[in-house]
Amino acid sequence: MSLNKSLLALFLGSLLLFAPTACKTVDSDNTVTPTQPAVLVNSSLIGEYSTDQLRSRFTGANSLLQVFIRYGIKAYRLEYMTTNTDGKSVKASGALLIPTTTAAIPLLSMQHGTITSDSDAPSNFGPSSEAYTFGSVFASQGYIIAAPDYIGYGASKDLPHSYEHRNGLATASLDMLRATREFLTSQRLNWDTRLFLAGYSEGGYATMALQKKIEEEAGNEFNLVASSCGAGAYDKPAFMSYILNQKTGGDASINRLYIWVLLTYDRIYGLNRPMSYYFKEPYASQVAASGKDASISVSLNQAFTDSFKQAVNDGTDKGFLAAVQDNDIHDWKPRTRTQLYHGDADEIVFYLNSKNAYEAMQKRGATNVELITMPGATHATGVVPFITGTYSFFGSIQ
16 A cells, blocks of 8 residues: 555544534633624635535545545635734635534634645635645535635735744734634524634644634634644744754755745845845845745755854844744743644754744643654655544544
8 A cells, every 4th residue: 555545544544533523512611702893804605515526526546535525515705804914904815614514513724834826725715725625525524614815815915925924824814713703603604612723834833823822812702622733833943043054955946935934024024135135146146036936956054145144143133033033933831732743854844843842832831732743754745644633633622
C-alpha cells in the first residue's frame, strides 16, 4: 500500500470512529452572549450539493471518501465588514458550508493555508480549494464550516494579503465568525453553540492567532471548545533568526514565502525600505522588480546583506525586530484544549515553531496543550495526518 493510500485509510478510519453527533452536550456555563455590532453585509448561495454530487468529487485514490458523505450541504458566500491592518474598514468574504440536517451541530472555523491565486479562496469554492475538498467532507459529516478568505482574497482581492500577519489574519477570521453567527441566527439554523478552530501552515498560524484573540479579547462571545493548529510559524523571532543566520535549502518556491513575509511586514509596519537594505545584488534588483515572486535559488542567509543581518543580530534594527515580535504568538497560556501538529522533517515551517510554542506554554502552566509530533513528516506529507488527528480530536470532545 502506498503512503498516500495508507494515510487515506487512516483518515477514513477516523471518520468512522469520530463523526460528530447531535447528542454531544453543551456546557451551560459557556452561554454565548454576542455583544458586537452587526458585520454581515450580504449572503448568497453558491450551490446546494446532494450526497451523490459530493461523492462524485472523489475519484481514483480518493474514491473511498465517497462512503463517508453523510449529508448534503449548502455552500454560501458571506460578505462582511472587518478592519484592515491600516485600521480602515473593508469588506471581506468567506465560505459557509451547512449540512442539510435539522440536528444541533457544531461550528468549525477552518483557516486555509497559503494560496497564491484568488481562485483558491474559500468563497470562490473552486475545486482545488480546501473549502471545496476537505471542508465539504467535514461539513457532510455534520460540522458547519466557516472558512474566511482573509484580506487580499475574495471581496478584498484588490488589496494586498496580510500574509503571516497576526492581527490581520485573526481579525478577518473573527469577523467571519461574527458574520456566520448573524447568518445562522437569521436563518434559524440549529447551531449547538460549540466552536472549533483548525488550520494548517498559514492556516495553523491564523488559527492560533484567532484562538489567542478570542481568548484574550472576545470575552464569552463564543463557546470555544477546542483548537487544532498544524505546522504554523508561531515563534516568529526564532524562525526569523534561523532563516537569517543558518543555511536553508535554497528552494526558490520556499524562499518566495519567506520573502513574502518580509515584504508584508515592511509594508504594514511602514518600514518602506529599499530592497538593497535587505538583499545583496543581484537579489535586491530581482525582489524590487518581482516582489514576492522573485526567484532566489540560494540559501536566503547568503542573499541578505551583512549589514541587515548584523543590525538584526545586535538589536539595532529596532523597527524590523518590533515588527517580527508583534507577530510572535508562541509564548502565551491558552485556556482552550489545543493540539499542535508538526512534522519533525518540515522543510518549510521548521519544527522548532511548534516545539518552542509547546515548551513556552507548558512553562506558563497550560496543561491542556498537546504537541503531536509527526515523525519524518515534511510540510506536505504532514497534511493528512493533521486532518485525521484533528477529526479524531474534535470528535472525542463531549
